[in-house]
Amino acid sequence: MRNAVGLDISKLTFDATAIVGKTEHSAKFDNNAKGIARFKDWLGGLSCPDLHVCMEATGNYYEAVADSLAEAYKVYVINPLKISKYAESRFARTKTDKQDAKLIAEYCRSVEEYELVRRNKPTEAQYRLSRLTAAYAQIGRECSAMKNRRQSAKDKDVEEAFENIIVAMQEQIEVLKVKIKEQTEKPNCKEGVKRLETIPAIGRMTAAVLFQYLTSSSFETSNKFAAFAGLSPQQKESGTSVKGKSKLTKFGNRKLRAVLFMPAMVAYRIRAFPDFIKRLEAKKKPKKVIIAALMRKLAVIAYHVHKKGENYDSSRYKSA
Structure with a gap:
């Protein structure tokens, strides 16, 4: 021990x-x-x-x-x-x-x-990127919640109050987008973020968050990074009587997992990994299971792209 x-x-x-x-x-x-x-x-x-x-x-x-x-x-x-x-x-x-x-x-x-x-001890630049992306995600969630409240409002003045808050939030989201872009253009993270952007369906915001986590901790393997994100399937089987469905563990980093959801949806829609998706569909896997598998795949690819310091290579990952 x-x-x-x-x-x-x-x-x-x-x-x-x-x-x-x-x-x-x-x-x-x-x-x-x-x-x-x-x-x-x-x-x-x-x-x-x-x-x-x-x-x-x-x-x-x-x-x-x-x-x-x-x-x-x-x-x-x-x-x-x-x-x-x-x-x-x-x-x-x-x-x-x-x-x-x-x-x-x-x-x-x-x-x-x-x-x-x-x-690892983050640099000041890494801390700044972390806090900018965290604020961007937090305000985004609050903005979505405020939109739901506006839709359920039964009073015109209440609806207008919610609308004003939504507009203010959207303005701050745009400000943070600019700040995050500026931060990712700085020498200490420009190359790493640009490299992650070469992965299909990964945009600047997702690349920024991935870069932040990949540089702030030491992940020995891609499986360890996927597990950190909570993207490792959890089996529930015992003997012949217990045959539970596989599901993602809740022990991972929620922020990292959340940021990969939309890219996985896009990857599914554009068939970014056609052979991989076909295999899952052939096994009659439901869409949400395929999306979860794509989230994990994107995390694994991001790890290798970052670790090797090379741009995404479609011949290596598209069919895997």
Whole structure:
């Protein structure tokens, strides 16, 4: 088992539990520069250079701690749902910050290697791209919700109020589009984003998000990247009586999965991968299953295009 540190992070403080060998250590720190410096000294006092540090992806509260540790230790930011399911499997009944930190450490200590994706320290440019694309997606979702409210409005003035908000949101979406394009034209990401745009059905916005995730973590294989996005099928079979339908796991990154949905729809409509689609249709797979398979295919191709530093090659991927 690996030596692990679990962090339960909130806005102002974070609890840490380290399990080194058979020894357990716990402490609490302020979530600021001073507290993080104290935490690093505390880690140094454990006299164990090979530490694996795990934390949940809670808002952006974890970023400062993760960034300060990324160069000296192996850092992993885990989907909170995985920790929640792990707690259920352990029948954990106590819910305190200290106990949560211990639970995260135990998860990090015992989980299979393929479940852990090491986080790289993002550059300022990567952070900016991440925040621009996140805001673009958030406002887009809110705009869609506002359109639904406008449609169900039974009063003219209420409808007009919603319309004004929608117009303002659409203006900001266009502003963010320009900002994202400007960011992706900068030297540190221009080539990578342009390369991802050579993949069928992948436009600038999707390429920007893919580039952000592919550069902010170390994915050893394309399967690991697909699993990170939550695009690995989940089987439910047992003996001869349980034959559940395969479905996508919910443990992946929702933002990354969501951004691949529309490109997969476009890829299906334009038959970007005709042999692949024909094989699935021949097996009588429903459209939504084919779309999910195309989402995974696009993620896998994006990984290889980025990793190899080469543009999309239709002869290599079209029939796969």
